[in-house]
Amino acid sequence: MMIIVRELNDACERNDIQHVRKILKAFTINDLNRAEKYEKNTALNIASHHGYHEIVRLLLEHGDLMTKRNQDGSTPFNQTKDEKTKEIFARYQRVLPRFTGDLFEWTVAYREPAIKRPQIRQYLARNHFINGSFTNIARRYVRCYLALEGFPTEEIDQLESIGYTSADEFICAYTSTSRFHKYINRHLATYALTYFDSSFDISTPYSFIYYLLSIVAMILNSIRFRISFTGHVYRDMLMTQEDLYKYVVGSRVLNTAFLSTSKNRTVAEIFAGIQEYETSSKQDSTHVNVLCIYKIRNRTTAYDIEQLSNIQAESEVLVFPFSAFHATHVQKTPSGSVEIDLDECEEEQWSDDDDDA
Secondary structure (H helix, E strand, O other), X not given: OHHHHHHHHHHHHHOOHHHHHHHHHHOOHHHHHHHHOOOOOOXXXXXXXXXXXXXXXXXXXXXXXXXXXXXXOOOHHHHOOOHHHHHHHHHHHHHOOOOOOOHHHHEEEOOOHHHHHHHHHHHHOOHHXXXXXXXXXXXXXXXXXXXXXXXXXXXXXXXXXXXXXXXXXXXXXXXXXXXXXXXXXXXXXXXXXXXXXXXXXXXXXXXHHHHHHHHHXXXXXXXXXXXXEOEEEEEEEEEEHHHHHHOOOOOEEEEOOOEEEEOOHHHHHHHHHHHHHHHHHOOOOOEEEEEEEEEEOOOOOEEEOOOOOOOHHHOEEEEOOOEEEEEEEEEXXXXXXXXXXXXXXXXXXXOOOOOOO
């Protein structure tokens, strides 16, 4: 494999697009990444440095990492010397913003999120959600509801080829280069909490939300004893100045969707750098980059999916929906970005007899 990696690097140096395409068709990006770490330079760094746009695009589409560094410590994005190459990185990051996002898109303020969390998790542990066929429910969600929303046919075909009909496959598909994760998270953020609300809108298709929550419940039930994670993880957020002013120490939130985070701070920081370039290139002064540092305490909150991910070197930890956090520290950095420390709330006890819904 070392010989193949050197052959790939040489092809990138020569801007030999056809040979690069041939190697990428023959080997997975994870195989190439494992061997490439012993080299002084990486294929993506080489192509970025020379401004070979088509090779940069091919490598990114194949799943190569924007976060990799060569032995000098430079990332591919840092190596870019022309605006077109930078725009390719920015465009790719827009399509796959799993490690970046709008904090308020996926979170809501709650007076007692630590009580809401166990309430919802107890509901999801009921037989009603976990005793069905994951295969049938996942297929129904993808082939019916995603298709009706205009999820591209070619991306549904891609999901079919990857597989998504078991809990592990579904997580792998979530980390793929499609927009699958964006649809899932938008559905969760829009509909999930209303299901547990007494004012539930009966005009919303019940079966749609049932399938969605069943998928979450079954994945939780499948992986909770295998790959749970505690510790610190990182995620970049793009926030408006107005939202940032509201985010003070002591604020408490409940995430309503999956949050992709990384054990590796550098992964989040590099995605943040690309996002910062895109914002500055549009002369957008209304947004600020925020690095969120989550401290995970409970063993049923986040899961280390590195071995299940399509791109293992991202060191991904997936924070599950309905997890409660409070801000313990907010700090502006010399570069103008902001860091927010979010500590997971301690578990609160809740039972069916409690009135607080």
